Amino acid sequence: MDNLAIARVLAEIADLLEIKGENPFKIRAYRNAAEAIGHETQSIAALSDAERRALPGIGKDLAAKIAELAGTGSIAYHQELIREFPPTILDLLNLQGVGPKTVAVLYSQLGIRTLDDLEAAARAGRIKAIRGLGARKEAQILKAVTERRSVAGRRLASEALATADSLVADLAERAPLAHLTIVGSLRRGCETSGDIDILASASSPDAMQAFTDYRLVERVLAHGDTKASVLLSGGFQADLRLVPPESLGAALQYFTGSKAHNIALRERALARGFTLNEYGLFRLDDNVKVAGDDEAALYAALGLTFVPPELREGRGEIAAAEGSALPRLVEQTDLRGDLHSHTTASDGRADIDTMARAAAAMGLQYLAITDHSKSLAMANGLDEHRLLEHARAIRRLNERLEHITLLAGVECDIRADGTMDLAHDCLAELDIVVASIHSGHAQEAAQMTDRLLRAIECPWVDVIGHPSGRAILRREPVAADWTRVIQAAATAGVALEINGQPDRRDLNEQLARQAHETGAMLVISSDAHSPAALGQLRWSTLVARRAWLSADAILNTAALDDVRRRLRRARRTM
């Protein structure tokens, strides 16, 4: 049983307990454990009881429940809750304006257990008859049901950011004195985003007005003096918070989150005789403000080094910041080259020269041209003959280029049986080979693991591209024994890619961290199919940062000579 499956059961218990009206701190304990387990790199099911209990947030009871789940496939306590409440009512929980109390009332008084039940009851006017609910609540619920059916939940960070950037640009024009920052999960660099959070710091309310008047607002969900929420056309929810300039630092901290990080930080503040809110850090005894305008100063006042937003997930960053043990995270400017890109030779949009100049203009010192191999016919993949011709063209151009060096490479398909899509003597002619899976994603774990291990055994493979093959929100990662695959890559000196396509980000942050801890080399790549897409290095860099990686963990932060020496082909033992 994998970590995500365990986390899902614990999170569902938390939801059910909430509807039941249980002790909120007990609920939080289940939530915290689910969150921690979902992001743990080692397999929880494989751990001993003592090892589980050593994890933060897991005590005697939860360790026992996890053992029960791993051993029998279910938890009796969970089953009891399901007998009490049909699990379908959990669908009602994330409706705008409907929380656990309302769900409980709807179920106990009207027998509502599905979205359809709820809609029918609202249309029949049965909800407004309940004490504590009213006609407006009924209308709100009906709207929320309609909206739920028309829009999906979470979206790619790249889409959210594009929407957020347009919104901020508009606000900046109409409220020029406000200091605007995109906060929340986008600032933390998460791969998906549920809503768009914007912080405005200003002494006038202009930004608030501009926000609710924004041309793409479909519906205003809430609108107060300092806080407003809107639904944008396209399905995004956006929240704006307005704070005075002297609270900018505290507000940035607070609205960046995550929730787990904030709770831990506030507990730390209390333990040190302070209280922390979005307006500042205040001494408990006399309510004097000791920090608030500057975010780094706020962390310092709590005895911590600055925690980069990408690490604020409640995964040990506060303990590390206390001991000044946070890594210096890799930055996009640390990257000296990009080892994965495409041209018109296969399915790219620009020729070699255009890609090279675009990369040079970004300040990159080297760029690997890695077009697709023949079995990807849809992408006009290259056979041995065309590929070697392409490599000659790349090398000819290289002689004329001044500010950048091109590597002649390929993104070679890993066939279903783990063999390479191109002959080894052809691969041997190249400067770099990225090997990737593009088909047969549905293989069983054992077969997929063998396939990847076999690819890693090929002496001409330098990098495994987008190793898990996932498409965020669309396709699950392939099933494989990642511990074995990562170990094999580390032993063979094959690098693992962090792919920068915004819907791939593959390896993901957990596997990237595990790979680094296992001793595998990592590369941060764009997988650009156009000049503009070289900017996708932004997304893969974010993954590396969220995996706690510093520049020395990443192969392509090195100078080209050094990269050549460290590629598998230079180190292979025949």
Add this chain to the structure above:
DNA sequence: GCCGTTTTCGGCCCGACTGTTTTCAGTCG
């Protein structure tokens, strides 16, 4: 249900907005 530099029991983050109320509970982030 977890956890320990005031604690192995008694704590557990904090504030804004809405709707249904007569002072607040529920929801949200």
